Amino acid sequence: xxxxxxxxxxxxxxxxxxxxxxxxxxxxxxxxxxxxxxxxxxxxxxxxxxxxxxxxxxxxxxxxxxxxxxxxxxxxxxxxxxxxxxxxxxxxxxxxxxxxxxxxxxxxxxxxxxxxxxxxxxxxxxxxxxxxxxxxxxxxxxxxxxxxxxxxxxxxxxxxxxxxxxxxxxxxxxxxxxxxxxxxxxxxxxxxxxxxxxxxxxxxxxxxxxxxxxxxxxxxxxxxxxxxxxxxxxxxxxxxxxxxxxxxxxxxxxxxxxx
Amino acid sequence: xxxxxxxxxxxxxxxxxxxxxxxxxxxxxxxxxxxxxxxxxxxxxxxxxxxxxxxxxxxxxxxxxxxxxxxxxxxxxxxxxxxxxxxxxxxxxxxxxxxxxxxxxxxxxxxxxxxxxxxxxxxxxxxxxxxxxxxxxxxxxxxxxxxxxxxxxxxxxxxxxxxxxxxxxxxxxxxxxxxxxxxxxxxxxxxxxxxxxxxxxxxxxxxxxxxxxxxxxxxxxxxxxxxxxxxxxxxxxxxxxxxxxxxxxxxxxxxxxxxxxx
Numbered sequence: 001x002x003x004x005x006x007x008x009x010x011x012x013x014x015x016x017x018x019x020x021x022x023x024x025x026x027x028x029x030x031x032x033x034x035x036x037x038x039x040x041x042x043x044x045x046x047x048x049x050x051x052x053x054x055x056x057x058x059x060x061x062x063x064x065x066x067x068x069x070x071x072x073x074x075x076x077x078x079x080x081x082x083x084x085x086x087x088x089x090x091x092x093x094x095x096x097x098x099x100x101x102x103x104x105x106x107x108x109x110x111x112x113x114x115x116x117x118x119x120x121x122x123x124x125x126x127x128x129x130x131x132x133x134x135x136x137x138x139x140x141x142x143x144x145x146x147x148x149x150x151x152x153x154x155x156x157x158x159x160x161x162x163x164x165x166x167x168x169x170x171x172x173x174x175x176x177x178x179x180x181x182x183x184x185x186x187x188x189x190x191x192x193x194x195x196x197x198x199x200x201x202x203x204x205x206x207x208x209x210x211x212x213x214x215x216x217x218x219x220x221x222x223x224x225x226x227x228x229x230x231x232x233x234x235x236x237x238x239x240x241x242x243x244x245x246x247x248x249x250x251x252x253x254x255x256x257x258x259x
Numbered sequence: 260x261x262x263x264x265x266x267x268x269x270x271x272x273x274x275x276x277x278x279x280x281x282x283x284x285x286x287x288x289x290x291x292x293x294x295x296x297x298x299x300x301x302x303x304x305x306x307x308x309x310x311x312x313x314x315x316x317x318x319x320x321x322x323x324x325x326x327x328x329x330x331x332x333x334x335x336x337x338x339x340x341x342x343x344x345x346x347x348x349x350x351x352x353x354x355x356x357x358x359x360x361x362x363x364x365x366x367x368x369x370x371x372x373x374x375x376x377x378x379x380x381x382x383x384x385x386x387x388x389x390x391x392x393x394x395x396x397x398x399x400x401x402x403x404x405x406x407x408x409x410x411x412x413x414x415x416x417x418x419x420x421x422x423x424x425x426x427x428x429x430x431x432x433x434x435x436x437x438x439x440x441x442x443x444x445x446x447x448x449x450x451x452x453x454x455x456x457x458x459x460x461x462x463x464x465x466x467x468x469x470x471x472x473x474x475x476x477x478x479x480x481x482x483x484x485x486x487x488x489x490x491x492x493x494x495x496x497x498x499x500x501x502x503x504x505x506x507x508x509x510x511x512x513x514x515x516x517x518x519x520x521x
Contacts, residue, residue, distance in 0.1 A: 065420050085426030095421040099439040099516045109425035112435075140516040160425055 012164050012196045013039040013062060018071035019221075020057055031057045033221035034071070039164070042194045046207040049217030049225075050254065055200045058222060059166050062198060063089050076163055085109060088157030090167040094149045096141040102128060102152050103137040109160030127155040130189060147178040154189065164196040171206065183209050187235050208246055209236050216250065218257060226253060300486045309490045317487060318478060320470055326494055329460050329471040332388070336395025337456040343396075344403025344452070345445055351404075352411025353437065365404070373398020373459040377466055386467040391460065398459030399452040403445070410444025411437060443517060446510045453506055457499050472498070 015037040022029045031054040039045050047055050060066040062073050064080045064087065073080040075087060089095075096105050103121070106128055110120035128137060131151040141149050150170055157165050171179045183206055190197065190210075201207055207214050214228040228250065232242050283302050290296045312322040320328070351358040376397045377390075384390040414437050422436050464473025472494050479487030511518070 063420075063424060065424075083420060083423035085424065087424065089421065089424040091417065091421065093417065095415075095417045097418060097421075097436070097439075099442070108422070108427075108435075112422075112425060112427045112431050142516060142518070156425070 011038040011040045012076060013037070013198065014074040015062070016072045016074065018058075018061060018068045018073055020054075020061060020066065021069045030221040032061065032068075033223050035222065035224055037215065037224070039196060039198060041196055044190060044197045044199065044210060044212045046211035046214045047198060047200045047217060048204065048207040048211075048214050048250075049202065049222060050219055050257070051202050053217050053220050054222030055202070055217060056168055058217075059168050059198065059200050062164075063087055063166055065089075085113070085160055086163045088160055088162035088165040090150075090153045090157050090165065090170045092169040092172045094141070094146075094153045096149055096152055096156070098141050101138050101140055102133055102144075105141070105152050106155045106159050108156065124155075124159050127159045130158070130192065131155045132185070145178075146174050147182055150174065150182060151185070154186070158189075158193065158195070164198060167197060167199045169200050169202065171203075172201075179203075179206070184235070186210060191234065204247055204250060205238060208232075208243055208250075209238065214250070216253060225257065298485065300489060305486055305489045305493070308486050309493055312490060317475060317490075318469065322475075322490065322494060325470055325472050325475055326498060328468075329464065329473065330498065332391045332463070332471065333395060333453075333456050333460045336392045336459070337399050337453060339392070340396045340398075340400030340452060340456065341403050341449055344400040344448065345407050348404040348407025348445075348448075349411045349437070349441065352408045352441075353433070365401075369401045369405075371397075373455065374462040377463065381467060390467065391463040394463045395456045395459045399456040402452040402455060403448040406444045406448030406451075407441060410441035414440045443510075443514050446506075446514060450503070450506050450510070453502055454499065457495075457502060461495065 015035050018032060018035050019030070020032040022031060035058065037045075047058060049055050057066060061068050062075070062080065064073075064083045067081070080087070097108065100108065103124055107120045107124040110123060115123075125137070128134060131154055133148065133151055133155070136144065136148065141152065144152070153170065171182050174182060187210065199210060208230060211228075211230045214230060216225045216228070217223065218225045228246065230246065232240070232246075236243060286302050290299050290301050309322070314321060317325070347361065351361055373394055376394055380390045380393045384393060418436055418440065419432055422432050427435060460471070461473040461476075464471040465477045468474045472491050475491035475494070476488050479485065479489075479491060
């Protein structure tokens with residue numbers, strides 16, 4: 001029954017007229033307004049919009065860390081009401097557990113699920129190797145650089161094998177050089193291990209470089225302004241004519257929004 | 260260790276020795292050169308007495324036995340204070356109802372120093388060991404409770420969210436997130452509590468005891484024996500230093516994840 005429903009819709013995440021209002025009465029503040037979104041399996045969707053527009057709130061609604069005030073988020077056909085392991089989260093601030101080693105962080109989800117030690121170690125090791133942190137298994141996060149911490153965060157989310165991975169401006173705190181490097185890493189990781197990803201950013205280059213589809217949001221309250229399907233071949237070049245053309249198109253759309 | 264680190268360590272030790280020698284020299288000169296000598300013993304006899312009393316009893320016991328008496332009392336009072344402080348602190352930090360009930364009472368009791376409980380404790384428990392345990396307990400547990408409370412209450416909400424997203428249930432979040440996040444705070448509390456417990460045992464022994472290092476210094480006072488007082492004070496200082504060092508070592512082992520560099 002569950003399966004047929006999934007096939008019918010052919011999408012992992014469905015946002016059905018969702019809205020979010022913080023506060024009540026006069027002090028209320030509408031942040032997300034009537035967003036409809038269907039995300040297919042193994043699709044890389046980038047949610048792109050101006051700063052403070054409600055992108056992160058939208059992601060938190062999908063995660064179940066915030067509750068919608070109207071509409072419903074469905075993952076695998078089931079409504080989202082609370083945080084849960086079928087959705088993985090990668091945070092801007094990494095949110096690694098500082099008292100656990102790299103290995104401890106990556107295997108955390110499996111440990112909570114009661115997976116046997118030898119089995120979860122093997123699986124965690126695979127993802128630690130995948131994100132390029134071989135040799136750092138026993139290091140504590142405090143000793144790693146910002147880019148390395150973010151790799152741990154990505155491995156931690158992957159290792160739990162969620163249906164969808166939600167990434168909240170994961171490279172927002174990194175310097176420009178590391179950022180380019182991490183974008184290439186994400187590209188490499190996602191081509192090795194296909195996953196459904198929802199990626200929030202306010203960086204247009206990052207959006208075009210990574211996305212199968214870009215959802216452009218309006219200023220607060222966030223609504224869907226426009227969608228762009230990006231079908232440039234991968235790995236993409238930041239300076240190819242098609243890339244720059246799309247960049248110009250989206251930028252002009254955003255400038256229009258400011259007026 | 261690199262060459263630079265070895266050199267730094269050696270010079271630290273040399274300077275420490277130099278400053279202690281300087282203190283002893285000033286002590287010797289002050290006592291032999293002025294009338295201070297009438298009320299204050301010279302350093303050499305103090306050290307002689309210190310070494311001698313390791314084997315020759317003062318009162319009924321040797322210095323080592325006195326120290327063991329005091330340490331045992333601190334141990335009982337401190338450990339019971341720590342256990343109650345940690346449990347109550349975490350309960351208050353995580354369960355709003357308990358916080359609301361306990362905090363007002365606690366805030367009333369907290370500013371009363373442990374030693375202020377001495378008269379009441381003697382009336383309740385007599386002058387036996389229970390009195391001393393009680394005084395030490397009252398002197399130490401508030402610090403543990405306060406720090407544990409702060410740690411348990413201020414656990415990063417994002418980390419709790421991250422654990423939930425990875426499938427942790429309420430019990431797992433408590434064991435794997437709240438407890439480890441509170442450990443550095445608990446240790447800060449234990450550190451302060453140990454030193455206040457050590458102060459409380461001396462106060463308790465000065466009032467009502469026939470043994471322990473606190474008894475040594477009051478005994479010296481009552482018999483006008485300044486050398487014995489200084490031997491007692493020296494022992495108090497040394498034991499306090501050793502306790503603090505042990506505590507720091509334990510903290511370093513348990514909270515190694517907070518330390519940057521190698």
